Amino acid sequence: MKNSYSTRELADMLSVNESTVKRWADSGFIECVKTKGGHRKFPVRSVLKFVHENRMNAPSLSLSEFDGKDVQAHLSAGFVDVLVPPLKEAALQGDSYEVQRIMRTGFVSQPDLIIFYTKLVFPSLVEIGTGWENGELGVDSEHLATQAIKSALFRFQSEIFVKEPNGLTAVVSCFEGEVHDIAIMCVASYLTSEGWRVYHLGQDIPTADLAAFTRVKKPNLVAMSADIVENERSFVFSINNKIVPAAKKVGAMTILGGSGVPARFAGRVKCDLLSEDISDMRKVHEGMLNERTAGTK
Ligand code: B12
Structure with a gap:
């Protein structure tokens, strides 16, 4: 799983100049860490927060994570349902970190949380449930997959940008x-x-x-x-x-x-x-x- 982006990678993905990214970083708009050699590195977590906070559309951020023209075309249009099969597959393998990576990718392409849940997370769970119902999956596989999704969701949700308290x-x-x-x-x-x-x-x-x-x-x-x-x-x-x-x-x-x-x-x-x-x-x-x-x- 990719943990951080370079200035150039981020500039390409957000379609801005490298100097703009550096200015954002120096003004504290986006969190970055400097390597010993003085290069800026942008943790994926901060990039997601920044994109979400500024309601930016950054489908190419997710494209960088996936191969395949069809998948890329769907993601660039915000159709995260294209990630249901890989998410389900990773869940069935019990690989919750891969599930989280796919969630991150999906969220960058579709930063509306409700759509993200209803088009990506929930259908994956329903498909797993149907597999169990049809007898294709044992209880062990169904539980393993659910647990992988749940653990990934816990970690993923801590990366979501939270608005100022609204008093409710x-x-x-x-x-x-x-x-x-x-x-x-x-x-x-x-x-x-x-x-x-x-x-x-x-x-x-x-x-x-x-x-x-x-x-x-x-x-x-x-x-x-x-x-x-x-x-x-x-x-x-x-x-x-x-x-x-x-x-x-x-x-x-x-x-x-x-x-x-x-x-x-x-x-x-x-x-x-x-x-x-x-x-x-x-x-x-x-x-x-x-x-x-x-x-x-
Ligand atoms: C994962 C899972 C489990 C996990 C639960 C893990 C967990 N921590 O949640 C475990 C393995 C523990 C489990 C146990 C059981 N499960 Co189960 N499980 C599932 C599975 C595969 C996914 C559930 C899920 O998260 N779905 C995705 C979520 C998003 O769907 P949802 O909860 O329905 O939410 C949607 C709406 O209901 C709504 N919604 C729900 N809550 C709220 C709240 C608000 C405020 C709003 C606005 C909307 C809303 O929003 C969502 C859509 O937008 C489903 C299959 C399926 N089709 O969903 C079966 C399923 C729900 N389970 C089922 C069954 C039968 C059981 C067991 C009885 C099995 C058993 N014999 O032991 C036990 C129940 C134990 C108990 N005491 O309740 C049946 C339920 C059938 C029914 N309604 O009678 C299902 C549908 C499987 C099936 N096809 O038969 N299960």
């Missing part, structure tokens, strides 16, 4: 008994990148604890994820009688996300939003930010 707070959590936490981890990461203060509670949070935590932290939003519900009555009771009242008391919006569960419980659970698509988080974020901005004027 969210509690995000899997519902009691739920262990599928990758989507909610991505929800947490998206909101964090948009400047939210996020309390990410992870898998299998008992209802009483989630309600108590909500009462204490008084967030603007409580976002939950549930993929598998065995006891319908208890699920509906927990949401309607414990979590929603706790959220209402502190003025928080509630969202229940997951696959199949929101549709199955539509009209039965009293959350403000039921969603099967992480893209809905963009609308929620923008709506709440506008409300907040209007309220503080």
Whole structure:
């Protein structure tokens, strides 16, 4: 995996002069380290941060990592789905550093986090799940691959540029008994990148604890994820009688996300939003930010 770029490489990839890159570095806009010989080296992590922070389009940064005309043409147009097969392959090998490298590449070509998740990360997981369902993959391979993606996501997410705090707070959590936490981890990461203060509670949070935590932290939003519900009555009771009242008391919006569960419980659970698509988080974020901005004027 490439760890850093030279001034020339970076200038070529961003289509600017070398002198521009040096000026950015000397003004502190982009972090660089100097070698003993006095040459500037730009860590990949800082380059990604810089590109993301400045909303730059730098597909050639990702092109430098991949061979093949088709792949390059797709990447230069931001179509990261072309990286699903290599990402899945690296995951099935349990090579989480290669998965991370592919994620970095994909993110440079498609720096919209929501699109990046929905076109690259999630389809890879779904394909792995389908392989298991069809009997092509054993539980061992499925777990190895998932773990590789999850570990890579953890590291990758620490490289994402985070906006200034916007004053909004969210509690995000899997519902009691739920262990599928990758989507909610991505929800947490998206909101964090948009400047939210996020309390990410992870898998299998008992209802009483989630309600108590909500009462204490008084967030603007409580976002939950549930993929598998065995006891319908208890699920509906927990949401309607414990979590929603706790959220209402502190003025928080509630969202229940997951696959199949929101549709199955539509009209039965009293959350403000039921969603099967992480893209809905963009609308929620923008709506709440506008409300907040209007309220503080
Ligand atoms: C990885 C995985 C696991 C891992 C979980 C690792 C982890 N830390 O997450 C492990 C191996 C532990 C696991 C266990 C099980 N799994 Co599993 N697993 C998967 C797999 C392959 C990928 C899950 C994933 O991350 N998908 C990608 C994410 C992004 O999808 P998602 O969570 O559905 O999120 C989407 C929406 O639901 C929505 N969303 C989700 N949460 C939220 C929240 C908010 C706020 C919003 C706005 C949106 C949102 O956004 C996403 C799309 O934009 C899927 C296959 C698949 N098709 O997804 C099966 C799958 C989910 N698992 C399944 C099953 C059956 C199980 C087990 C019961 C298997 C078993 N017999 O032990 C156990 C469950 C244990 C438990 N107590 O819950 C089934 C579920 C079927 C169902 N709904 O009834 C699936 C679909 C596989 C299948 N085709 O049968 N699993």
